[in-house]
Amino acid sequence: MTKMEHHLHLPVIDKDWWRGAVIYQIYPRSFQDSNGDGIGDLIGITQRMSYIASLGVDAIWISPFFTSPMKDFGYDVSDYCDVDPMFGTLADFDLLVESAHQYGLKVMIDLVLSHTSDQHPWFTESKSGKSNPKSDWYVWADPKPDGTPPNNWLSIFGGPAWQWHPGREQYYLHNFLVEQPDLNFHNREVQDALLAATRFWLDRGVDGFRLDTINFYFADKQLRDNPPLPPEKRNATIAPSVNPYNHQLHLHSKNQPENIEFLKRFRALLDEYPAAACVGEVGDAQRGLELLGQYTSGPEMVHMCYAFEFLSKSPLTSTRIAEVFAELDRVGKDGWPCWAFSNHDVIRHASRWELSPQAQRLFATLIACLRGSICLYQGEELGLPEADVPFEALQDPYGITFWPEFKGRDGCRTPMVWEASNQNGGFSDGTPWLPVSHEHLGRSVAAQDADPGAILHHYRRAIAFRKDHPALVKGAQIGLEAQADVLHFTREHDGETLFCAFNLSDTPSQHDMPAGDWRTIAQELGGATPSADFKLHLGPWQVCIAVKQD
Template identity: 65%
Template sequence: MSSPTQSMLTADKDWWRGAVIYQIYPRSYQDSNGDGIGDLKGITARLHHIAELGADAIWISPFFASPMKDFGYDVSNYVDVDPMFGSLTDFDGLIAEAHRLGIRVMIDLVMSHSSDQHPWFVESRSSRVNPKSDWYVWSDPKPDGAPPNNWLSIFGGSAWQWDPTRMQYYMHNFLTSQPDMNLHNPEVQDALLAATRFWLERGVDGFRLDTINFYFHDKQLRDNPALAPERRNASTAPAVNPYNFQEHLYDKNRPENIAFLKRFRALLDEYPAIAAVGEVGDSQRGLEIVGEYTSGNDKMQMCYAFEFLAPEPLTPDVVKQTQINFAAAAPEGWACWAFSNHDVVRHISRWGAEVLDRDTYAKMMSALLLTQRGSVCIYQGEELGLTEAEIAFEDLQDPYGIQFWPEFKGRDGCRTPMVWDNHAAQAGFSTAAKTWLPIPVEHVLRSVNTQVGKEETVLEHYRRFLSFRRKHPAFAKGDIEFHAAGETQLAYTRSFGNETLLCLFNMSPEASTMALPAGEWVALEGHGFTSEMNGNHVELPAWGAYFARHV
């Protein structure tokens, strides 16, 4: 099933390399039926915003049938739309309109675990001898009744839940209502690949694979070793979560995953131009695993790790070392970078809490992201300069936040509804008296209608810079080379074909002077940043940037 314009879109098998992908959290993008929750028809109605922004593709977080214990990341039917979001017909309409606008569609696949209400798990837990008894990860208890090992859940507590029917434990890396599937079983792999084919036949252009390094577990169920305090990192789980106290050698990151990813890629390659990006959640080995999963041309086209989603401040050295480390770990691979998504504090708040001029900071950060080597994900609302929302405990929906409140407030603060019109009820998101998460007043003041057409706004900057980026292929597909600069300065060139582009960033709240590298450079225009030349030096304002072409 495909739209009339799909043939135009599929002409470039390499479309994903350097693509700008706009992430949509469907509960919060646009409500079309007045129930306070976004849906597929709402997304379709707002696709023109993404087309005008200049993104190449959208990634839609899960909209499959689900009891919504983890808001769609607990799937109860892989081949149907949850009624909350609409129908398969609505999805077909979304695909057709996106392709008409020249936008590719990627969808979120959650294959490491399902909902405990999925018929597969209902059957699996019914006995130890049914046809699907081995479709999930089951284990007998230790002689004293304790769980089989020390594995922990990201959402808190043991990764094992007792089931009285089977008198066994089942594994869950996330909520107890999200049992892990046993991908060691070829039948499970076949079923997941069949679900993947279902969506390929409906015309999707690619997938984002959730928790891609969690697909397999150690068959021997060996204990994870302790992790030394100095090696603990809070990018995979919040610092208050003891999940960070273990080195996760056996509950994820297993070598058996390579063979499955090759099967997955072989399926994608049956279709004209499909791409997949994998989420690698690991604080210690993230880039190493990305390298493994993107090596050669037979697994993932691209992956992203958590380096740019971490809570630690983004400094010039972090940017430089992340790119250098990626190139070393994945010399054949391709990255997909994001500063914000539906799981982390919005980066304007995460890194810029003390910044006085948030708009200028947001513009500089967007230009930095959009000139990195790799593909790019923009999270909805990022283009408006939205900050993290403060959500009262009584309004929380996220089980993760409820579990660890108040030390960790969960993910609701980055999931509040999109703001379209400051004159409309619920900022144009919904006609409902109450939306599933409240809409902050400070977000309403940054609605799309308040920014569109005004050159100085963050939204118009994103539109302008994406247009500027499209005119220079080196930004999308070029190599990257870093140059010497000051402690709060970042300098690198992007080279592709006969084009070499210089990118200078002043990542500080004070004006700064930066020297041009050797050679002759001609300043580029059309990006919206201003600067002054002083011989072979550039005077940059606070949070400023400069771009030039080598001649």
């Protein structure tokens, strides 16, 4: 075979695979334990790859598995280029990637770039004095004349964002735990080192990244105080309401303009590879959508980001969704969002919004129809409610600090339930690191697989329906409006036009179909059919999807 003939037989690479993709988030500690130590691992994920593929998703995102003291369960990294023995080895990871690719799944991993563990060798060197080669790799600052921290910045995990180090007689910045010192992105060497770690995983076959706290990379060079935030502007989407972090407008401690140039460097590195992509987590309660728009607008920026609008405790009404998209159109029309209702940091949405089984199904269909990509969190497809973890079993330092007003994140991190034959739900032969919820056992994968009416099958149908209609994956979204409790919009792409209407309430609703010749589809998702007079009668939590006829 000639070189030309060989080239002609190369598979076509879709560099745009991420646009509209459905990404399944795996919290590795809690997915599947393969060795009986009570903690999920990489081999466990590989063992369950056929199940993940059965959902019809496009990619997996694996929360951190790097070497770590586990003060924040892997989000405190002490080696960016190795696997923590708790989760396995680099060889185990290579096998996971190979298995995922055999199933046609992309692999995205969680990069925590804004900070490291205080046990990272970089910090060990940096804290040893003011003249070592890495002395400026972290954000160090002298105290005020009275010995107090250099400014008023607060940590998300409670208390000041500064920790005194007697060896250097300086404070270092930590936006999260004391054990998570913030890197100094104003130092080009720091950026280069992080990009080298990113390249390490790309060379290992990773298809992309989820970027933790993407807006926290830079701090104000002058370390100016944050202004207070008026009480009426506070909200608890990033930190619980009992946390004084909400009392500040975080004008200088994050969201710095220099971040744009680093994100361009990051994107340029990804563009060296055939189809690498990334999704950023924008952690900001006031400017989340604006930053989402900034960070994803154009081919030089990151591919997609998610903000916290759909992860908040406020009920997701038709009006709220319309407000979010109107704001996104205003501040980020050219950007690309990635939506999630649940993840490893918030109360599971079935409990957070007190959803009935019918409502849960509607939200699964809704997220499959919105413009943007999707992150589904493990167990979401089983309709799992938030687990009740007693204080004595808590592992999350966030919950331990703010208990009982805020119970932390352990309730959404309990082990996945695979089958109900033992109290551990098939997750582990040992004692799980967090207790398996007894309420979850009846919702196991095995039980739902055997029940044609289970919500698991609804998720599979919703994902398959989305994939069958390019307008839902990559199409434009037109005329999104809320009329009372009904949210409706049109999706268009490549000659296909779909009308979508959702009744987000417990009461029936009547709605006019738009002008034109429409054929209703999505009956497998419980879709309604208009009456002869083109009136659409939506039952409680019912959807109607129709395709426009030529």
